Amino acid sequence: MHASEKIGLIAGHGELPKMLLERWKSLGYSPVIVALSGVTDPVLLHGHEGRFFGIGQAGAILSYLAAQNVRKIVLVGALRRPNFWTLATDAVGFMILLKLLLRRMGDDSLL
Secondary structure, eight states, X not given: XXXXXXXXXXXXXXXHHHHHHHHHHHHTOEEEEEEXXXXXXXXXXXXXXEEEEOTBOHHHHHHHHHHTTOOOEEEEXXXXXXXXXXXXXXXXXXXXXXXXXXXXXXXXXXX
């Protein structure tokens, strides 16, 4: 990966996303942040390209990252297991959730 290349950061809770952003900045990378509503500290977006999404908006997240020319994505930070039965999803998020439920796969398979 070249230092000027954009890289996506799906940011969970905690200090690890902040630490990673600082490291990327020191190396010259251009991060694009996907902040998760109710999870990601809003301060993380200050001075960075990015926006908030609901955790079930997989299609919107992927479309946003593609529009930003992001080809590599890192998911980092703490994330509590959502209630899959009440999770608000878009079409892509719904298909992912449906596959998990039909295959009786655990939530670790989502990653």
